Each structure stands twice: as C-alpha cells, then as structure tokens.
Amino acid sequence: MSTATVSVVRCDGYEIETVCGNVRQAVDRIGGIGAFVSRNDRVLIKPNMLVAKPPDKAALTHPAVLEAAIRLVLDAGAKPLVGDSPAMGSAAACAEKGGFVPILKKYNVPLVPFQKAAVIKNPDGAFKTFEVARDALEVDKIINLPKLKTHGQMVMTMAVKNSFGLVPGVRKTQWHLRIGNNPAHFARMLVDLHYRLAPALSIMDAVTAMEGNGPGSGDPVDLGLIIAGVDASAIDAVSCRIVGLDQSLLYTLAEAKKARRGTTDLTDIAVVGDRLDDVSVTGFRFPVTGPLISAIPAVFTHIARRVLTPRPVIVPDLCIECGRCEKICPARAITGPPPAKRRAATPPGHMTIDYTACIRCFCCQEICPEGAVSIRTGWFIRNRT
Ligand code: SF4
Ligand code: SF4
Structure with a gap:
C-alpha cells in the first residue's frame, strides 16, 4: 500500500x-x-x-x-x-x-x-x-x-x-x-x-x-x-x-x-x-495571521516584519488576569500586575505586551483559557485586504 x-x-x-x-x-x-x-x-x-x-x-x-x-x-x-x-x-x-x-x-x-x-x-x-x-x-x-x-x-x-x-x-x-x-x-x-x-x-x-x-x-x-x-x-x-x-x-x-x-x-x-x-466545505474561517502574513514581501527587514505583521492583543474585558500567557511567553514579553493586585484594578485586564520583544509565536493566544488574546493585523496587511 x-x-x-x-x-x-x-x-x-x-x-x-x-x-x-x-x-x-x-x-x-x-x-x-x-x-x-x-x-x-x-x-x-x-x-x-x-x-x-x-x-x-x-x-x-x-x-x-x-x-x-x-x-x-x-x-x-x-x-x-x-x-x-x-x-x-x-x-x-x-x-x-x-x-x-x-x-x-x-x-x-x-x-x-x-x-x-x-x-x-x-x-x-x-x-x-x-x-x-x-x-x-x-x-x-x-x-x-x-x-x-x-x-x-x-x-x-x-x-x-x-x-x-x-x-x-x-x-x-x-x-x-x-x-x-x-x-x-x-x-x-x-x-x-x-x-x-x-x-x-x-x-x-x-x-x-x-x-x-x-x-x-x-x-x-x-x-x-x-x-x-x-x-x-x-x-x-x-x-x-x-x-x-x-x-x-x-x-x-x-x-x-x-x-x-x-x-x-x-x-x-x-x-x-x-x-x-x-x-469539502466552504466558508471555513481561518485565523487572520497565517494566510495574510504571507502577503508581506520578503524584502522587508526582520524589524519591519515585526512591525507590519499581525500581533497579539489582550482584550481587557475578557482577560481574567490568570497570568498563563505571562508564564508561557518564551520572549518574556508579557507582564501583569503583581498577583495580589490582579482583578483588583478597574477596569481589569492590565496584562501588557512589549511588542519590541514579542516574537509573534502566538503561544499566548494558544494558551489563553478565556479567548482574551486576539490577533490584530498590521497596517500593510489591512491596506491590502
Ligand atoms: S491568559 Fe488570557 S485571561 Fe489569562 S492573563 Fe493572559 S490574556 Fe488574561
Ligand atoms: S506572541 Fe509569543 S512572544 Fe508575543 S506576547 Fe504572545 S507568547 Fe509572547
């Protein structure tokens, strides 16, 4: 066979x-x-x-x-x-x-x-x-x-x-x-x-x-x-x-x-x-990242690609400040308030991402139990689609 x-x-x-x-x-x-x-x-x-x-x-x-x-x-x-x-x-x-x-x-x-x-x-x-x-x-x-x-x-x-x-x-x-x-x-x-x-x-x-x-x-x-x-x-x-x-x-x-x-x-x-x-089916919904990231010409430098490519964004209303994204982030690009102060702040969702450190692996989006990490596309992609 x-x-x-x-x-x-x-x-x-x-x-x-x-x-x-x-x-x-x-x-x-x-x-x-x-x-x-x-x-x-x-x-x-x-x-x-x-x-x-x-x-x-x-x-x-x-x-x-x-x-x-x-x-x-x-x-x-x-x-x-x-x-x-x-x-x-x-x-x-x-x-x-x-x-x-x-x-x-x-x-x-x-x-x-x-x-x-x-x-x-x-x-x-x-x-x-x-x-x-x-x-x-x-x-x-x-x-x-x-x-x-x-x-x-x-x-x-x-x-x-x-x-x-x-x-x-x-x-x-x-x-x-x-x-x-x-x-x-x-x-x-x-x-x-x-x-x-x-x-x-x-x-x-x-x-x-x-x-x-x-x-x-x-x-x-x-x-x-x-x-x-x-x-x-x-x-x-x-x-x-x-x-x-x-x-x-x-x-x-x-x-x-x-x-x-x-x-x-x-x-x-x-x-x-x-x-x-x-x-086969029609209308299957893909993530915004993958198919669109390919639209970026290879001539862009590594740094430019970081700026232009899709990035993770934490949605404050959905985030429960569990800290899982912070823990899994391989680039240590995510930080949040000290554990004792989590959910005490108003409004909640004080986890922040340092995009200069972020490597766009989307492990944070993968791990988030609340679906609170969305993916936002860069301006180049937005203007092409
Ligand atoms: S994993 Fe999700 S819910 Fe938990 S802190 Fe990160 S964004 Fe918020
Ligand atoms: S995409 Fe990867 S590197 Fe960037 S914040 Fe999320 S886990 Fe960290």
Missing part, C-alpha cells in the same frame, strides 16, 4: 460505537491495523492534549477517537500507552478535563508524563538534533491522533504539527525562542521532527473541528470526518482541500514540499472512502 493513500470516512458525531466503527473502517481502507502494529508492540498513542478543556470545546482530540485507537491497538495484540506534552499544565490535568481518564481506566492504559528527554540526531534534515520525550523513543510504534484546528501562528494544526507534542514542555518553549518570528522556519523544524519520529499511522479527528481563533479558543465546527493515513503531509494536503485552504498557505505543507518530505501534491495521493468533492 502506498504511503500516499489517505482514507476519508464520514463520522456523524461522537457516539462511541459510531466512532469506533468509522475509525476502524478508515484504517481498514489503508490496510488494517495489522499493517502498522505487530503483536506485543508497545504503541504510544499521541492525541492532541493542548490544555485542560472539555471535549465540547474541540481543543483536544475527542476521547471517543482515543478509545477507538486504543481498541484497534488492543485488537492487534499490542500494548497501548498514551502521552502528550500539553502547552500548559500537566498531561494528567488535560486527561482529566478532556475526558480521557475513564477510558484509560477502562482499558488499563497508562498515561506517560513525558518527564524525561533524550537527544536524537537528524543528519538528513535542516535541524540536526532534537530533544524528545524518552517515552516516545522507547516504544515500537507511534500512532498520531491529531485534531483538525486553526492555529494562530501556523494557520492550521493537523497531522504533521501534532508531533510537536513529542517534545517535552520547556523544550517546546525553547524552540519558539530559538526560531523567533519566522513561521516557515518553524514549520521546517516541525517537518523534520515529524519525519524523524515517523509515526506508523495518523488518525485525525475532524468530526468536530475548530475554526477561527484556534487552537485553544476557536469555534467548534462540524466536519463529520475521520481522516487516516501513514503520510502526515498527504493527510494535511487532503485536509486543506476539505477546508478550502490553499496548500501554499499552510507552512508545514509548503516546507514539506520544499524538503521533499511526504507527498504533498493531491494528484499523487489516492483518496479512499468518501469523495473529496462530497465532504
């Missing part, structure tokens, strides 16, 4: 037997779980566990999709474990809030905390070394369970980007700091990382996706799909077609194409299951 085969299967809602049936069907269409997992394999299942949010917010892979993947791995006679490195908080807290805990208990599957890291070499890539979770290296296979969502910095988070969670917490922050305000360069790192770790299979939860202010505070939108395959770039290319995003605007796909990683051209991808014409 070609690695450029992608399975697209309709799945209306998260009723557990419906999801399990459709996930199984999606995997059967590309060869069945036995083609990817062997008996007694230790298999790390890696969902999107961004932050501790309930399933109806569509910020995490839905627990029903996790359960479906666990059942498949068990049916293959293999041993599943589950892990991810959330953007904020512990994996245990995300598992609790995200509805994973009853499933893990039901099947006696451990949640691995990704506390230890190990260095791996990547001689064939642009990025030569990575520090990744030791747990991800000590398994026989990885199954990637991404969620289809918009993403302030990277436009969308789909199959390739989901592998970033295999990098333990603080090291993810270091990547943002090291790469700075250059989403294409960041995307190349993600591509290198994903293909170095090479999950055996990706099964994307696009039953309820997220549009708008993703990946943490966007709006749930029903697409009713499970999308599966071996090649994450091919899955992302198919997903772009489904949501109506020009492939060249998805940084990870553009970089994968340049690096010749995976199959990115739709004409080279065999789609099995539902026809793309039948499942």
Whole structure:
C-alpha cells in the first residue's frame, strides 16, 4: 500500500460505537491495523492534549477517537500507552478535563508524563538534533491522533504539527525562542521532527473541528470526518482541500514540499472512502495571521516584519488576569500586575505586551483559557485586504 493513500470516512458525531466503527473502517481502507502494529508492540498513542478543556470545546482530540485507537491497538495484540506534552499544565490535568481518564481506566492504559528527554540526531534534515520525550523513543510504534484546528501562528494544526507534542514542555518553549518570528522556519523544524519520529499511522479527528481563533479558543465546527493515513503531509494536503485552504498557505505543507518530505501534491495521493468533492466545505474561517502574513514581501527587514505583521492583543474585558500567557511567553514579553493586585484594578485586564520583544509565536493566544488574546493585523496587511 502506498504511503500516499489517505482514507476519508464520514463520522456523524461522537457516539462511541459510531466512532469506533468509522475509525476502524478508515484504517481498514489503508490496510488494517495489522499493517502498522505487530503483536506485543508497545504503541504510544499521541492525541492532541493542548490544555485542560472539555471535549465540547474541540481543543483536544475527542476521547471517543482515543478509545477507538486504543481498541484497534488492543485488537492487534499490542500494548497501548498514551502521552502528550500539553502547552500548559500537566498531561494528567488535560486527561482529566478532556475526558480521557475513564477510558484509560477502562482499558488499563497508562498515561506517560513525558518527564524525561533524550537527544536524537537528524543528519538528513535542516535541524540536526532534537530533544524528545524518552517515552516516545522507547516504544515500537507511534500512532498520531491529531485534531483538525486553526492555529494562530501556523494557520492550521493537523497531522504533521501534532508531533510537536513529542517534545517535552520547556523544550517546546525553547524552540519558539530559538526560531523567533519566522513561521516557515518553524514549520521546517516541525517537518523534520515529524519525519524523524515517523509515526506508523495518523488518525485525525475532524468530526468536530475548530475554526477561527484556534487552537485553544476557536469555534467548534462540524466536519463529520475521520481522516487516516501513514503520510502526515498527504493527510494535511487532503485536509486543506476539505477546508478550502490553499496548500501554499499552510507552512508545514509548503516546507514539506520544499524538503521533499511526504507527498504533498493531491494528484499523487489516492483518496479512499468518501469523495473529496462530497465532504469539502466552504466558508471555513481561518485565523487572520497565517494566510495574510504571507502577503508581506520578503524584502522587508526582520524589524519591519515585526512591525507590519499581525500581533497579539489582550482584550481587557475578557482577560481574567490568570497570568498563563505571562508564564508561557518564551520572549518574556508579557507582564501583569503583581498577583495580589490582579482583578483588583478597574477596569481589569492590565496584562501588557512589549511588542519590541514579542516574537509573534502566538503561544499566548494558544494558551489563553478565556479567548482574551486576539490577533490584530498590521497596517500593510489591512491596506491590502
Ligand atoms: S490574556 Fe488570557 S491568559 Fe493572559 S492573563 Fe488574561 S485571561 Fe489569562
Ligand atoms: S506576547 Fe504572545 S506572541 Fe508575543 S512572544 Fe509572547 S507568547 Fe509569543
């Protein structure tokens, strides 16, 4: 079976037997779980566990999709474990809030905390070394369970980007700091990382996706799909077609194409299951950052790009001064009042951003539990659109 085969299967809602049936069907269409997992394999299942949010917010892979993947791995006679490195908080807290805990208990599957890291070499890539979770290296296979969502910095988070969670917490922050305000360069790192770790299979939860202010505070939108395959770039290319995003605007796909990683051209991808014409949607709302940032000519200097590109703005009426953005900001560009004085001020929302330090990683927007970080475009972009 070609690695450029992608399975697209309709799945209306998260009723557990419906999801399990459709996930199984999606995997059967590309060869069945036995083609990817062997008996007694230790298999790390890696969902999107961004932050501790309930399933109806569509910020995490839905627990029903996790359960479906666990059942498949068990049916293959293999041993599943589950892990991810959330953007904020512990994996245990995300598992609790995200509805994973009853499933893990039901099947006696451990949640691995990704506390230890190990260095791996990547001689064939642009990025030569990575520090990744030791747990991800000590398994026989990885199954990637991404969620289809918009993403302030990277436009969308789909199959390739989901592998970033295999990098333990603080090291993810270091990547943002090291790469700075250059989403294409960041995307190349993600591509290198994903293909170095090479999950055996990706099964994307696009039953309820997220549009708008993703990946943490966007709006749930029903697409009713499970999308599966071996090649994450091919899955992302198919997903772009489904949501109506020009492939060249998805940084990870553009970089994968340049690096010749995976199959990115739709004409080279065999789609099995539902026809793309039948499942594609119109009017999907993307974040203002990604597609528009590409409109800025490369001749602008680094500093000019900082001024002209979109920037995060804290909406005072929505901000509860929880300090999460301040804590996660890799550039230490956000400051707020001393904790004792928070919410005492009138009006509230006294968190401030130093735009000379801000690297436009949009981690603050990703992490904000209140959707209080919006993205404002620069004058150049406003005048072009
Ligand atoms: S902007 Fe969001 S994350 Fe930052 S302090 Fe306000 S509510 Fe918390
Ligand atoms: S203010 Fe927000 S976008 Fe800017 S560097 Fe900090 S976390 Fe990233």
